[in-house]
Amino acid sequence: MDLLPLIKHFEHYIALTEDEKYLLHGKISQRVIRRRQFILQDGFPCQHYTFVVEGCFRMFAVDPKGTEHNIQFAAENKWVADIGSFHSGKASGFFIEAIEPSLILQIEKQDLYYLYTNIPKLDRIFKVIVENNYVELQNRVLQTISSTAQERYLTFLDQYPELGLRLPNNQIASYLGITPEFLSKIRKAIASPAPPHA
Amino acid sequence: MDLLPLIKHFEHYIALTEDEKYLLHGKISQRVIRRRQFILQDGFPCQHYTFVVEGCFRMFAVDPKGTEHNIQFAAENKWVADIGSFHSGKASGFFIEAIEPSLILQIEKQDLYYLYTNIPKLDRIFKVIVENNYVELQNRVLQTISSTAQERYLTFLDQYPELGLRLPNNQIASYLGITPEFLSKIRKAIASPAPPHA
DNA sequence: CGCGACGTTGATTTGCCTCAACGATTGTGG
DNA sequence: CCACAATCGTTGAGGCAAATCAACGTCGCG
Numbered sequence: 138m139d140l141l142p143l144i145k146h147f148e149h150y151i152a153l154t155e156d157e158k159y160l161l162h163g164k165i166s167q168r169v170i171r172r173r174q175f176i177l178q179d180g181f182p183c184q185h186y187t188f189v190v191e192g193c194f195r196m197f198a199v200d201p202k203g204t205e206h207n208i209q210f211a212a213e214n215k216w217v218a219d220i221g222s223f224h225s226g227k228a229s230g231f232f233i234e235a236i237e238p239s240l241i242l243q244i245e246k247q248d249l250y251y252l253y254t255n256i257p258k259l260d261r262i263f264k265v266i267v268e269n270n271y272v273e274l275q276n277r278v279l280q281t282i283s284s285t286a287q288e289r290y291l292t293f294l295d296q297y298p299e300l301g302l303r304l305p306n307n308q309i310a311s312y313l314g315i316t317p318e319f320l321s322k323i324r325k326a327i328a329s330p331a332p333p334h335a
Numbered sequence: 336m337d338l339l340p341l342i343k344h345f346e347h348y349i350a351l352t353e354d355e356k357y358l359l360h361g362k363i364s365q366r367v368i369r370r371r372q373f374i375l376q377d378g379f380p381c382q383h384y385t386f387v388v389e390g391c392f393r394m395f396a397v398d399p400k401g402t403e404h405n406i407q408f409a410a411e412n413k414w415v416a417d418i419g420s421f422h423s424g425k426a427s428g429f430f431i432e433a434i435e436p437s438l439i440l441q442i443e444k445q446d447l448y449y450l451y452t453n454i455p456k457l458d459r460i461f462k463v464i465v466e467n468n469y470v471e472l473q474n475r476v477l478q479t480i481s482s483t484a485q486e487r488y489l490t491f492l493d494q495y496p497e498l499g500l501r502l503p504n505n506q507i508a509s510y511l512g513i514t515p516e517f518l519s520k521i522r523k524a525i526a527s528p529a530p531p532h533a
Numbered sequence: 534c535g536c537g538a539c540g541t542t543g544a545t546t547t548g549c550c551t552c553a554a555c556g557a558t559t560g561t562g563g
Numbered sequence: 564c565c566a567c568a569a570t571c572g573t574t575g576a577g578g579c580a581a582a583t584c585a586a587c588g589t590c591g592c593g
Contacts, residue, residue: 198477206481208473221470257455264462267469272419274472275406279396281479282512283404286581307539314480319581321541484549503571517549519573 138167142190143242146214150262157256164248170239177233182226183219185243187211192239193300195308198231207312210236210300216266236304286315287323336365340388341440344412348460355454362446368437375431380424381417383441385409390437391498393506396429405510408434408498414464434506484513485521 140161147153170176170192177183179199187194189211196209196217208231211217222229223246244252253259280289290313294301301309310320338359345351368374368390375381377397385392387409394407394415406429409415420427421444442450451457478487488511492499499507508518 198481200481204481206477208477208480220466224466253459257458260455260458260462261451264458264465267462267465268418268422271465271469271472274469274476278472278476278479279404279406281476282406283396283398283402305539316582317540318542318583322581325541505571514550515572516551516574520549523573 138165139190140165140242142214143188146188147259147262150265151258153256153258157258160252160255164244164252166243168241168243170235170241172235172238174235175232176235176241176243177219177229177231179230179232180228183222183229183231185245186216186218186223186249187233188242188244189213189215189217190240190242192235192237192241193303194233194235194239195312196231196233197311205311206314207308210297210304210308210312212300212303220267236308281314286313286319287326289313290320290323291327336363337388338363338440340412341386344386345457345460348463349456351454351456355456358450358453362450363440363442366439366441368433368439370433370436373430373432374439375417375427375429377428377430378426381420381427381429383443384414384416384421384447385431386440386442387411387413387415388438388440390433390435390439391501392431392433392437393510394429394431395509403430403509404512405506408495408502408506408510410498410501418465434502479512484511484517485524487511488518488521489525 140158143165144153144158144161167190168176176185176187176194177196191213193210193212194217195207196211196219197205197207199205209217217233219229219231219233221227222231226246253263280292284292290309293309293313306320306324307317310317313320315323338356341363342351342356342359365388366374374383374385374392375394389411391408391410392415393405394409394417395403395405397403407415415431417427417429417431419425420429424444451461478490482490488507491507491511504518504522505515508515511518513521
């Protein structure tokens with residue numbers, strides 16, 4: 138098992154001592170995940186914080202009509218978890234599914250708590266990580282309540298150019314809160330040279 | 336100056352020692368804010384973390400057309416700040432304005448960093464606070480991309496019944512991402528007994 | 534090969550916006 | 564203390580953005 142990507146990730150924030158790195162061993166497990174495999178399903182508690190070493194995931198909810206709504210993508214060096222369910226132990230309302238074949242590192246609740254206690258730095262590191270995610274999410278809320286679908290799509294491409302290439306359009310549509318049909322029409326409008334306005 | 340509300344707030348998460356409480360003095364300032372007074376304006380860096388002791392604030396952005404979009408309310412025992420701007424020192428794109436006459440406690444950046452260093456618990460406390468806010472925001476995103484305006488309004492009233500009474504409807508409309516006119520029509524539809532469907 | 538996932542297009546419907554107008558309330562300066 | 568302005572909520576007519584539904588083409592894969 139190779140913890141290096143995770144250690145590098147932590148040290149992107151604060152350097153760790155050798156002792157601290159040593160504490161990580163045994164608390165973290167590695168898994169290979171196939172395309173379309175779920176690492177969390179609606180109705181079950183979220184048992185792990187998941188760090189994506191390679192591949193890509195989506196976290197989504199299903200509404201009463203059966204429509205799926207992506208609330209987050211997580212590719213390399215991102216964390217994904219239902220934080221509320223993880224801490225409360227209650228059933229999650231979300232699914233987390235691999236969009237690509239993936240390699241992940243996972244930490245269970247009691248292990249993460251152990252690490253928080255024995256590597257106090259981790260409190261700060263995760264505080265900063267969550268703060269950054271919070272700022273991103275705030276901007277997404279702003280976009281969503283203030284812009285048209287086309288503007289949101291262009292912002293998405295601008296902010297995550299790599300995801301724009303990597304993900305199927307129907308997944309992007311679900312993230313943007315629009316139908317795949319309408320995203321297709323937006324893409325057509327963008328691609329075509331300025332339409333006649335007369 | 337009375338730090339008790341803030342200390343109580345911190346101790347809602349983890350108890351502090353007397354020494355730790357002592358360290359807070361001198362790092363926190365108290366301010367009385369009038370209705371409609373701004374504590375952050377677009378174009379300026381966010382210099383403080385603000386804890387609301389009494390009153391209520393809104394954080395909003397203004398789009399190119401001049402329309403305001405509320406992205407957050409903060410009443411008693413809530414924090415409000417443009418976290419991104421606070422840490423980066425760059426100009427904020429948000430305003431924070433008092434909706435009611437308010438009493439706040441503020442911490443400046445270097446003071447907060449000082450406290451993080453000397454009261455390591457604070458890293459954990461703020462980690463938990465931000466995580467909770469993150470979960471709330473995630474649910475808001477889900478609502479926004481998956482529900483109609485009426486559903487979002489009912490959820491808002493259910494989740495923040497006190498804010499539903501306290502805030503003017505136009506502020507709620509801005510938070511929900513709809514026009515005040517349309518919120519008015521929603522309220523009428525809700526109030527009226529089940530409309531005839533024939 | 535045949536099926537399922539994905540993308541596209543078109544016709545129609547609907548949720549919400551825009552604009553305009555009008556009471557009710559609040560607050561404020563003369 | 565009154566007059567006036569500003570703020571807030573409501574209502575209605577008309578328009579637009581995006582959803583819905585249905586159909587069809589393509590591709591990759593078992």
